[in-house]
Amino acid sequence: xxxxDLTIASIHTALLKKEYSAVELITQVLKHIKEKDxxxxxxxxxxxxxxxxxAQEIDVTIAQNDDLPxxxxxxxxxxxxxxxxxxxxxxxxxxxxxxxxxxxATVTKRLKSAGAVIMGKTNMDEFAMGSSGENSAFFPAxxxxxISRVPGGSSSGSAVAVTLGEAVCAxxxxxxxxxxxxxxxxGLVGLKPxxxxxxxxxxxxxxxxxxxxAPFARTTMDAALAFEVISGHDxxxxxxxxxxxxxxxxxxxxxxxxxxxxxxxLPKEYFIxxxxxxxxxxxxxxxxxxxxxxxxxxxxxxxxxxxALSCYYIIMPAEVSSNLAxxxxxxxxxxxxxxxxGEMYQRNRGEGFGKEPKRRVLLGNYVLSAGYYDAYYLQxxxxxxxxxxxxxxxxxxxxxxxxxxxxxxAFKFGEKTKDPVSMYLSDIFTVPVNLAGLPxxxxxxxxxxxxxxxxxxxxxxxxxxxxxxxxxxxSKWYEKTIVESC
Amino acid sequence: xxxxxxVEHYAELGRIAITAVEKKALAKDIEKILEYVxxxxxxDTKDVGPMNGGVFFYNCLRSDIxxxxxxxxxxxxxxxxxxxxxxxxxxxxxxxxxxxE
Numbered sequence: 001x002x003x004x005d006l007t008i009a010s011i012h013t014a015l016l017k018k019e020y021s022a023v024e025l026i027t028q029v030l031k032h033i034k035e036k037d038x039x040x041x042x043x044x045x046x047x048x049x050x051x052x053x054x055a056q057e058i059d060v061t062i063a064q065n066d067d068l069p070x071x072x073x074x075x076x077x078x079x080x081x082x083x084x085x086x087x088x089x090x091x092x093x094x095x096x097x098x099x100x101x102x103x104x105a106t107v108t109k110r111l112k113s114a115g116a117v118i119m120g121k122t123n124m125d126e127f128a129m130g131s132s133g134e135n136s137a138f139f140p141a142x143x144x145x146x147i148s149r150v151p152g153g154s155s156s157g158s159a160v161a162v163t164l165g166e167a168v169c170a171x172x173x174x175x176x177x178x179x180x181x182x183x184x185x186x187g188l189v190g191l192k193p194x195x196x197x198x199x200x201x202x203x204x205x206x207x208x209x210x211x212x213x214a215p216f217a218r219t220t221m222d223a224a225l226a227f228e229v230i231s232g233h234d235x236x237x238x239x240x241x242x243x244x245x246x247x248x249x250x251x252x253x254x255x256x257x258x259x260x261x262x263x264x265x266l267p268k269e270y271f272i273x274x275x276x277x278x279x280x281x282x283x284x285x286x287x288x289x290x291x292x293x294x295x296x297x298x299x300x301x302x303x304x305x306x307x308a309l310s311c312y313y314i315i316m317p318a319e320v321s322s323n324l325a326x327x328x329x330x331x332x333x334x335x336x337x338x339x340x341x342g343e344m345y346q347r348n349r350g351e352g353f354g355k356e357p358k359r360r361v362l363l364g365n366y367v368l369s370a371g372y373y374d375a376y377y378l379q380x381x382x383x384x385x386x387x388x389x390x391x392x393x394x395x396x397x398x399x400x401x402x403x404x405x406x407x408x409x410a411f412k413f414g415e416k417t418k419d420p421v422s423m424y425l426s427d428i429f430t431v432p433v434n435l436a437g438l439p440x441x442x443x444x445x446x447x448x449x450x451x452x453x454x455x456x457x458x459x460x461x462x463x464x465x466x467x468x469x470x471x472x473x474x475s476k477w478y479e480k481t482i483v484e485s486c
Numbered sequence: 487x488x489x490x491x492x493v494e495h496y497a498e499l500g501r502i503a504i505t506a507v508e509k510k511a512l513a514k515d516i517e518k519i520l521e522y523v524x525x526x527x528x529x530d531t532k533d534v535g536p537m538n539g540g541v542f543f544y545n546c547l548r549s550d551i552x553x554x555x556x557x558x559x560x561x562x563x564x565x566x567x568x569x570x571x572x573x574x575x576x577x578x579x580x581x582x583x584x585x586x587e
Contacts, residue, residue: 085566102566103556195540209540238546239539310523321500328501330581335572341584342501350503358502359515365496366516376523381536383529388537420515421522437540 001025003032003165007218008074008225011168015062015073022058022073026051026117029075033119033166041141042160044080045088046120051075054117061115071229072115077161077170080121081128081204082213084108091204092124092154094137095352096333105202106237107171107213107230114229119167123157127324128173128206129356130154131181131426134417137354143185145455149410152182155216159186162216169226170216175206176312177405177430179214180442184405184458187444187451188216189223189475192430194466195437196241198227199234207319208239210312210434220443220475224248227468244466254473256293262470263296265398269305270429275407282445282457283404289481290402290474298398302390307383308432313424314367314380315435321364324357359420388436395464400474403429405442405458429460439463441471443478449486488517 001020014020030048037043058073078084081091083101085108090096104112111118125135133141133156141156143149144163151159155172159182162170172179174192183190191214198213205211215226228248234240266287275283291297329335329348336351338344353361367376394401406426416423433440442458459478463471493513497504504512556563573580 098572100566100570102563102570209538235548238548304529307526307529310525313519313523314526325500329572331572331579332570333572339582340586341582344582345501346498346503349501353502355508355511358497358500358504358508359512359519361500361502362493362496362512363516363519365499366492366520369496375527378536379526379529379531380523381538382531382534383526384537385534386529386531419518421518424519424522 001028003029006165006168008071008168008222011074012068012072015058015068016066022055022062022117023052025073026055026075029119029166032164036164037166039142039147040144040160040164041123041139042157042164042166043077043120044090044092044123044138044157047087047118050087051117051119058115058117069113069115070225071111074116074169075119075167076111076116077119077122077158077167078108079124079155079158079170079172081124081173082108082171083202083204084118084121088121089204090138091128092126092136092138093352093354093357094334095327095329095348097137098334099332103202106199106234108202110229116229119161122155122161122170125154125156125356126354127204127357128154128175128178129320129360131177131423132411132416133157134413135354135356140413143410145187146410149412149455150185152185152410154178155182158216159183159188162186162188162218168217169222171226171230172214172216173203173206174212174214174434175210175316176434177427179216180405180430180440180458180460181427183216183442185410185456187448187456188218189220189444190214190216190442191223191227191468191472192433192440193227193231193468194241194439196239197231197244197246197439197466197468199237199240201234201236205323207316208323209319210316212434220472220479221248221251223441224251224472241466246468250469251472251476254469254476256477259474259477260294262399262474263298263397264290265298265300265394265401267300267302267305267394267401267403269302270403272407275404276409278409278454279404279407279457283459286445286459286478287402289478293477293481300394300398300401302394302432304383304386304390305432308387308435309424309428311380311383311387312431312435313363314376315384317360317364318368318377319364320357320360321368324353324361327352384435387432391432391436391438391462399464400470401462403460403462405429405460409455409457433462438465439468439471441475443475447479447482447486450482488513488520
């Protein structure tokens with residue numbers, strides 16, 4: 001059994017045909033994690049006992065019913081800001097190092113009911129703030145394609161776990177590209193759903209008007225199946241959309257004819273000199289592959305693109321400054337000793353938060369302050385309207401928008417840690433989507449068999465609100481074409 | 487220009503103790519970020535309304551009902567929450583005094 005080649009469908013068939021049992025599968029994955037993970041740092045916490053117990057239950061189900069739920073026996077990993085009851089949830093921060101979750105996030109609950117086996121909690125930039133994984137308060141995760149490079153962030157560990165075969169799928173969270181960017185750096189499929197498509201109940205919040213839970217997978221169909229299970233209305237999340245339901249079957253049924261009816265927009269503002277040559281070449285090749293499938297292309301304009309990152313770095317810290325107010329070390333988490341309550345807040349937070357959360361809380365306080373509010377925060381919210389309108393206008397003429405996911409491939413450790421703005425710039429192509437609440441997907445330009453020792457490059461598809469099915473459909477046909485040429 | 491005093495003020499608003507070294511670095515970083523986001527001033531936003539949230543603009547309420555399953559002994563979520571208290575006395579959360587004499 002090659003762990004790296006497993007898919008949800010292949011596990012489903014193998015378990016039902018009794019080629020191996022769920023316990024055998026999970027035991028092997030746990031062994032693989034034990035052997036590999038100290039080197040790559042994907043997991044912060046591995047759930048050995050619970051995973052095995054869950055696998056045993058799956059085996060009983062198979063023996064009794066000769067049937068399995070959709071994700072029965074499939075190893076999944078959760079980013080450490082998504083709660084799983086009775087297990088740690090540190091969000092990559094020292095302030096939560098001793099915190100044990102007291103309930104399951106809605107996505108966790110849904111995965112469990114669909115039979116998925118949760119293997120553990122994955123490494124991440126502290127409170128999901130970062131683009132490289134280097135802001136983890138514990139240790140940085142490393143890119144499996146080149147250990148001297150970052151896997152991307154903030155969902156660094158989830159990307160590493162899926163790339164190495166330590167899980168078949170993993171959930172991450174997206175605020176400005178934290179799933180698409182690591183998916184791009186690690187050669188995975190990452191799907192950022194429409195704002196409101198997936199419940200965020202039990203996700204440790206960073207910036208609530210932007211956050212969305214998002215799956216990683218090695219294949220498009222696996223991403224579609226994971227999305228089917230986690231999406232849909234949840235009364236416990238007030239921003240969750242009432243009448244939305246996605247079915248992976250929509251992607252399965254997506255025909256070559258439907259593909260040929262689509263027009264893809266290429267926004268001129270995304271094809272800038274800042275893109276490195278290797279990435280540009282891969283993107284050009286990918287466009288050629290889609291053209292060979294007889295898709296139509298059209299140049300479009302998203303005029304406010306250049307303001308998106310500035311807009312994001314006002315709105316996001318403003319929301320961070322209030323969302324992080326709940327972490328005080330008083331009711332849970334790590335508490336120091338102080339004689340006075342006020343002093344205790346300051347000490348717990350001063351010692352518990354790393355550099356980046358401090359920077360963002362302070363910045364948020366600044367832009368929300370009297371005298372600065374109109375100039376910064378209100379102006380950013382207005383520009384956010386303009387950015388969203390750009391997309392809505394563009395989608396009158398095209399069905400999907402294609403861009404590079406990131407301007408560069410995975411960078412080296414330490415390359416961008418000295419200058420926060422240079423780190424922020426690596427999200428320049430992913431941030432606009434979160435501001436507009438749109439769905440977007442990153443797929444690898446090459447399949448593994450064709451990588452020839454090169455670093456992966458991600459291609460980003462942006463869709464209309466709640467049109468994940470089309471993005472996954474395009475990605476499915478692309479994947480099929482490049483795998484066949486292997 | 488962001489001064490050390492400004493940083494102190496915003497850190498205090500955020501209830502975060504910072505060291506002298508941090509203060510210097512934060513002033514420099516925040517200055518740099520503000521310099522970058524200044525670009526937004528170029529945009530003409532006359533007659534443009536602010537976008538306040540993610541996507542939807544309707545009120546979303548749920549009924550205020552106690553979830554008995556979560557309260558039940560079987561699930562006992564309350565006990566799990568109180569178990570997380572870093573310091574407690576007879577099941578109550580213990581904190582240092584807010585005021586001194």
